[in-house]
Amino acid sequence: MTRTNETKAYCIAGAHVVAEEFDGEYMVLDLGTGRYFSFAGGAALVWAGLVAGATPGELAARLPAGSQARASFAAFVESAIDAGLLREAERPADVDASDLAERIAAAGDTFAFEAFDDLTELLAADPIHDVAKEAGWPHSEPRDA
Numbered sequence: 632m633t634r635t636n637e638t639k640a641y642c643i644a645g646a647h648v649v650a651e652e653f654d655g656e657y658m659v660l661d662l663g664t665g666r667y668f669s670f671a672g673g674a675a676l677v678w679a680g681l682v683a684g685a686t687p688g689e690l691a692a693r694l695p696a697g698s699q700a701r702a703s704f705a706a707f708v709e710s711a712i713d714a715g716l717l718r719e720a721e722r723p724a725d726v727d728a729s730d731l732a733e734r735i736a737a738a739g740d741t742f743a744f745e746a747f748d749d750l751t752e753l754l755a756a757d758p759i760h761d762v763a764k765e766a767g768w769p770h771s772e773p774r775d776a
């Protein structure tokens with residue numbers, strides 16, 4: 632597991648990671664692996680703050696040191712880095728995380744990192760080239776074992 636540096640800024644790891652917010656929940660897709668992630672509640676707030684350039688330390692500033700909420704927050708950030716969704720970046724000068732830190736603290740310890748791989752083969756398939764000739768899309772050609 633990665634040890635999070637609370638003073639470093641992070642950003643989306645690259646073009647292979649796409650994220651979209653729907654009604655306060657983020658759906659994040661790693662196009663390289665086909666895994667997708669759901670971040671709701673406090674996790675959505677943390678994700679939004681991190682990709683905006685706030686540091687983990689700024690976002691967790693209102694969470695009590697040594698608390699379950701602080702540990703859950705750190706585990707979420709480490710999981711996002713370990714999953715290849717975030718990488719270290721330069722911190723933008725105009726980031727003010729104080730309001731977001733208050734909202735994160737109010738969320739309690741709801742920093743769930745939900746990962747799914749049930750659609751990995753379908754999401755990783757090339758719909759132009761990986762199609763079974765007889766059955767068509769979304770059926771891919773059988774792979775040699």
